[in-house]
Amino acid sequence: MKKDLEINSEEIDILKELGNIGLGNATISLSEMLKDEKIKMLVPDVSLISLAEVPDLVGGPEKPVAAVFSRAIGEASFFLIFLMPEKSALNIIKALTEGIREEFCSLGRSVIREVGNIVSASYLNALSFLTDSAYRQTPPILAIDMAGAILGTIFAEASIIEDSILMVKTSFSTEVNDIEGCLIIVPHGEGLKKIVDILGLELKK
């Protein structure tokens, strides 16, 4: 199992690119929703870590977060997790409802689910365009709870059997509305090799 997951530096670069391409597009969508607020995007972070270490990557297992999960199915299969601290989620709700709501009521939850949906879909559009293949996205589902509980549930439900997990995490932040968060991409099953193959090929052209 371990052997399959070994990645070299060229593959890491390709995976970083996978984070870059898509999220550039996704942050434009988010910026439009926030009335053209400038969004700062960080260099994607590629890590191969044990399941136990994953929650530390998003601020610790007990940190309250909102996470929108969906699965992308196409030539390669992977998970998309749009995750942000609870406070940022509340700030998004406040910004998009123009101050009418600032809580996780049913409208508030819909707002977050929809933002996650748009960000993930923009990401997949960019990826589809670049690799010339279509991706289908499962309907987004939302949970607001401890980061560890949410990520653990995702790994359990997805029956992740590997002991280490590869994640491409791209973080973003805004100043005016004080929103920060990240999009996490987790290649699933054969997804990793396929993504590297497809993108490796495309990038070398």
Next chain:
Amino acid sequence: MITQVRIAEVVVQRESGLLITVGLGSCVGVGLYDPVTRTAGLAHILLSDSRQFNGKSSNLLKYADTALPLMMDKILKEGALKKNLVAKIAGGSQLFKYNITGGVSNESVGKKNIMAVKKALLEMSIPLLGEDVGGNYGRTMRMHVASGQVEISSLEGYIKLL
């Protein structure tokens, strides 16, 4: 001494201190305790059944059916006596309304985990002294090594003593 027990880990400690496992969603935290020798063990179980995965995974502490016997070995080695052991469990909730892989299933992963943990405890003849399972929220489990008392908390401030 405070010791964190992370996903797919087992920790055993004697006499004093605190064992904590944070962020149990569908995962189940299992505490074993021998009140006579004051030996405590805590596990953070991710999945129910290792046989489903054909030995593809090398970390057997992930699964209820393999982690619990391993935890039992570990706690007995630390000096606990099998006849004294009792168990307390927490977690196994369902955070997402729908099955995340898109399939429809009557049994959430959380429920399967709870059943698998109870089955393993029964097979090892360890009485289940307390539980706080199910629901739709994450939990943190704190086990006091000196007393065997277990505290469950959630983000909402829900607190229960086991």
